[in-house]
Amino acid sequence: MAIQLYDSLTRTLKPLAASQLDGVFRFYNCGPTVYAPAHIGNFRTFIVNDILRRLLELELGADKVHHVRNLTDVDDRTIQQTRKEGRPLAEITAHWTAKFHADCDALGCLPPHVEPTATGHIREQVDMIECLMERGNAYRAADGSVYFRINSFPDYGALSRIKDRELKITNEAADSDHKDSVSDFALWKAYKPEEDGDVQWPGPRGAAAGRPGWHIECSAMIKKHLGETIDLHTGGVDLLFPHHENEIAQSQCCNGGTTFARHWYHSEHLLVDGTTMSKSKGNYYTLSDLTAKGYSPMAVRYALLSGHPRKQLNFTLDSLHAAERALKTLRNFRAKLAAKPASDLPSRTAETSPSSTRASEPAPTKGVEALFNALHDDLNTPAALGALFTLVNRGADATDAPSLADFDRVLFALGLDLSEAKNVDQAAPEIPAEVTALAEQRWAAKLAKDWGSADALRAQIAALGWAMRDRKDGYSLEPQN
Numbered sequence: 001m002a003i004q005l006y007d008s009l010t011r012t013l014k015p016l017a018a019s020q021l022d023g024v025f026r027f028y029n030c031g032p033t034v035y036a037p038a039h040i041g042n043f044r045t046f047i048v049n050d051i052l053r054r055l056l057e058l059e060l061g062a063d064k065v066h067h068v069r070n071l072t073d074v075d076d077r078t079i080q081q082t083r084k085e086g087r088p089l090a091e092i093t094a095h096w097t098a099k100f101h102a103d104c105d106a107l108g109c110l111p112p113h114v115e116p117t118a119t120g121h122i123r124e125q126v127d128m129i130e131c132l133m134e135r136g137n138a139y140r141a142a143d144g145s146v147y148f149r150i151n152s153f154p155d156y157g158a159l160s161r162i163k164d165r166e167l168k169i170t171n172e173a174a175d176s177d178h179k180d181s182v183s184d185f186a187l188w189k190a191y192k193p194e195e196d197g198d199v200q201w202p203g204p205r206g207a208a209a210g211r212p213g214w215h216i217e218c219s220a221m222i223k224k225h226l227g228e229t230i231d232l233h234t235g236g237v238d239l240l241f242p243h244h245e246n247e248i249a250q251s252q253c254c255n256g257g258t259t260f261a262r263h264w265y266h267s268e269h270l271l272v273d274g275t276t277m278s279k280s281k282g283n284y285y286t287l288s289d290l291t292a293k294g295y296s297p298m299a300v301r302y303a304l305l306s307g308h309p310r311k312q313l314n315f316t317l318d319s320l321h322a323a324e325r326a327l328k329t330l331r332n333f334r335a336k337l338a339a340k341p342a343s344d345l346p347s348r349t350a351e352t353s354p355s356s357t358r359a360s361e362p363a364p365t366k367g368v369e370a371l372f373n374a375l376h377d378d379l380n381t382p383a384a385l386g387a388l389f390t391l392v393n394r395g396a397d398a399t400d401a402p403s404l405a406d407f408d409r410v411l412f413a414l415g416l417d418l419s420e421a422k423n424v425d426q427a428a429p430e431i432p433a434e435v436t437a438l439a440e441q442r443w444a445a446k447l448a449k450d451w452g453s454a455d456a457l458r459a460q461i462a463a464l465g466w467a468m469r470d471r472k473d474g475y476s477l478e479p480q481n
Contacts, residue, residue, distance in 0.1 A: 003055055003376050005232075006310060008240060008264040009159050013378060016263060018060060018231055025056055025065050026226045028261075030218060030235040030243070031115070033072040034096040035081040037286040040300065040315065041270040041277055043107060045236040047301055047415070048267045048309045048379065050109040052234065054413050055375055068225050069112040071097055073119050075214050079199050089199050090119075103287045106297035108415040116221040118212065122201045124220040125212045128254050129187045129204045137253040142178040144190035144208025150183045153249040159264060160241035185246055186213035215246035222260075223251065233261035240266050267309040273469060274314055282467065290320065293478060298417055299323035305381040305414065317469075317476060326385075329392060331418045334411075336396035337404045364409075365400045367391035371410055384414070431477050435466050442468060443475055 002015040018025035029049040032038050038046075049069070056065045072078070073093035082089045104111070118125075129146055132138035137152045150156050190208040191200040200209045212220075222230060228251070235244065244264065251260040269276070272283040290300055295317075302323035307313030364372070367390060374383035388410065391402060402410070411418065442457035461468050467478050 003052075003059060004378055005052075005263065005265055006378050008266050009261075014263060016056070016232060018064065019229075023060070023064055025060055025232070026230040027053065027056065027065065027067045027232045027234075028218075028222050028226060028230055029067075029069050029233070030239055031069040031071050032096075032100050033075060033077055034093045034100060035078040036096060037099055037288065038103060039277065040272075040285045040287065040290070040304065042236075043103070043287065043300070044270045044304045044309075044313065045234075045267045046104065046109055047107060047304050049234050050415055051305075051375070051379060051381065051413070052232075052265075053110055054415060055379075058409070058413060066114075066226065067110075067112045068114045068116065068222070070218060070221050071100075071115060071117045072214065072217060073097070073117045074199065074211055074217075075118075079196055079211075082199070083197050093117075093119075103297075106287065106291075107301050108298065108417050110415075114225050116225060118217040118221070121217070121221050121224065122212065124224050125216050126188075126202075126204050128216060128220050128223070128250065129207075129212075131254045132187065132250060133204065133206070135253060137250070138187055139180065140207050141190075144203065145186060145210065146188035146204060146207050147179050147184040148187050148246070148250055148253075150181055150185070150249070153253055155252075156249050157245065159248060160245050162241050162245065185215060185242065187216050187250065189213055215243055216250060218243070219247050219251045219254070219260075222247075223255070228255040228258045228260070230261050232263045232265065234265045234267075237266040237268050268312050270304075271312055271314045273316055282469065285315075293317070295320045296324065296327070298327055301415060302326060302385075305385060308382055309379050317478060326389070327416070327418065330388075330411075330416065333392045333396055334404070334407060334418055337401070337407055340396065340404075364406045365391075365402050367394070367400060368402050368406050368410060372413070375413060381414075388414075431466070432464070435461055435464050435477060438464075439468055439475060439477055446470070 002017070004013050005016050006012070007014045016025070029046075032042060053065065053067050071093070074089065078089060078093055082092050085092060101111075129138060132148065133140070133146065136149070138146050138148050140146055188203055188207055189210045189212070190203070191210040196211065199211055201211060203209050222233075233244065233247075248260050252258060271277070272285065275281060275283065277284050287297060287300060291297060299320050300323070303315060303319040304313070306319060306323070367387060371384045371387040371391070374380040374387055377383075391400075394401065438457055438461050442454050442461065445451075445453040445457060458468055461477075465479060469476050469478065
């Protein structure tokens with residue numbers, strides 16, 4: 001069964017297909033900006049991409065999938081962090097790249113086949129910008145910056161439908177950057193010492209020294225490592241406009257109208273405790289924040305798979321408790337399968353790794369087939385987890401129980417590592433009676449709308465090393481980091 005995946009461009013469900021030229025599936029997803037730790041909302045997107053990567057390998061064979069994920073190591077945020085810390089750009093980005101890789105490994109994400117950096121592809125970006133200037137799609141502004149001319153690409157807005165709603169194109173000077181239109185976007189930013197410090201490179205012909213704009217980075221890296229047309233481009237829904245819209249415009253104009261990506265897929269935002277995640281709300285979590293509270297990385301991965309990727313998922317600490325219990329159940333089930341005598345297992349004509357095709361082997365049980373059908377149907381991870389536990393609840397001795405090899409194939413597809421090292425059972429910390437009493441008083445004060453007393457009691461709770469998080473139906477208490 002082919003993988004059916006929603007396409008953000010056509011708004012339809014379409015099968016994923018590799019290039020007919022060589023059968024290799026070329027797949028790109030936008031990586032992190034390495035100036036700070038990635039948060040769990042970022043990792044929801046990266047885990048979704050990891051599931052896709054795993055399914056493609058199972059469907060086509062590991063040697064027929066070429067996955068590229070970039071690192072944005074020069075943009076406004078990385079430069080601001082450099083100036084804030086007074087350290088070189090490369091030192092800042094190397095530190096956060098290492099942290100990102102460690103988090104990806106802990107969460108069970110396969111590394112991409114190529115992981116290019118923006119700073120390592122300055123020449124390729126300059127070449128694309130010069131091509132766009134020669135073709136009339138880009139122009140040099142008075143300050144030496146270079147902008148893409150939106151009205152030179154009639155199909156602009158097809159991905160986001162932004163053109164139909166609010167895109168404004170004008171021939172009047174737009175702002176202090178001397179753009180031809182307010183909608184034109186930067187391909188190259190002229191060097192500004194007070195903002196850029198020592199971060200600069202020689203610019204395109206006729207332009208000033210400076211640095212690339214964010215959007216051109218991905219286009220240049222994709223062209224170098226995957227070619228002019230790729231089979232799938234993914235990312236979070238927040239990148240759909242303007243980033244991905246701009247990628248299409250500059251890539252297709254530079255490449256003579258050649259289709260940039262044959263399929264687009266975007267995962268939805270993550271909510272935490274029913275609202276958007278922010279540090280000011282106290283619901284902003286990195287992986288380190290959660291592991292410091294005693295949760296395993298695999299529990300985080302499991303919880304992030306519990307909602308459909310194209311729907312908003314409400315992440316809570318309660319969902320992590322449930323995930324830890326689910327992983328323990330899966331671990332016990334696998335142990336029972338492994339302990340079954342060989343005579344109880346179906347005979348197999350070939351033994352291969354989970355990431356390779358298994359055409360010579362017997363068909364999987366109905367339960368396993370239902371799970372893979374769910375994943376192939378627009379990456380329906382909650383339905384897949386439901387099918388998994390239907391299988392587990394029947395027991396390892398059921399007539400339709402999966403073989404150990406089939407079960408490991410399921411675990412590979414979901415990226416669930418059941419080893420004890422990544423799934424240490426963590427007992428919930430005991431809440432001191434004093435903290436519990438203060439929390440009850442504070443909750444009563446809140447219900448009575450005595451905001452002054454409620455704030456004072458929350459402060460007392462915090463002073464004792466605990467955080468009180470409100471929900472619609474009550475509250476929870478968590479140890480502070």
